[in-house]
Amino acid sequence: MAEPFEVKDCALIALATGMEAQNLRELADRIRNIPTGSIYYHFWGGMLRPTFDEPEYQNDFAAWAWRSLHDPHLAERLALIDPTGFKEMEDLRREILDVVEERLDESPYIPWAKTGQRFHFEKSQIVVFDTGQRLQEPHELVKIIPHLSLGSVFYHMIDARRRTDRGRSDFSEWLSSFGDKYKSVVESLSGIDPYFTNLMALRNEVEAVLKKYDWERGE
Secondary structure (H helix, E strand, O other): OOOOEEEEEEEEEEEEEEEEEOEHHHHHHHHHHOOHHHHHHHHHHHHOOOOOOOOOOOOHHHHHHHHOOOOHHHHHHHHOOOHHHOOOHHHHHHHHHHHHHHHHHHOOOOOEOOHHHOEEEEEEEEEEEEEEEEEOOOOHHHHHHHHOOHHHHHHHHHHHHHHOOOOOOHHHHHHHOOOHHHHHHHHHHHOOOOOOOOHHHHHHHHHHHHHHOOOOOOO
């Protein structure tokens, strides 16, 4: 019998690494050596920050390229990187480096930022809270999803992808523990890309998937 689903909440705490970059060459050098927690933070942390200066750019590297290096071509290329396609952070690191080094090769000069606009590398520490809520049956997800905090959405839909063996959401993993009965809804949930959106829209998308499912008939 499947275990109850434990509803968690979370917050990302930003921690300074002491590393920074003022030009594109330095950015490449630092990316080679920063902890993977820094890559995670600069791709996903913006979703939980109260404000985000360049919402059209989902990751901090792309936003900095646009805002401080004034390089829209690089910003666009970096913005197209979807971290959900990389199970390992090291693979994502290599993809970022490929994009940055390609831009360095084609640029006649090294783009620089002003002194006060250096890129400051931070890393994240996730703090998890137990809400005390427990779900016994899968159909209970339908009622609880609209009321989940954005931190809960982040934890169960995004952070879960680096915690679970199959790189899926906690909802998909829990439903799979009941066997193949909920296979179709698991596939629909697993097909959601949480990156090019915001947490409110992601919560709505999950709710829409769950509402389409006939929980009594199992289809």
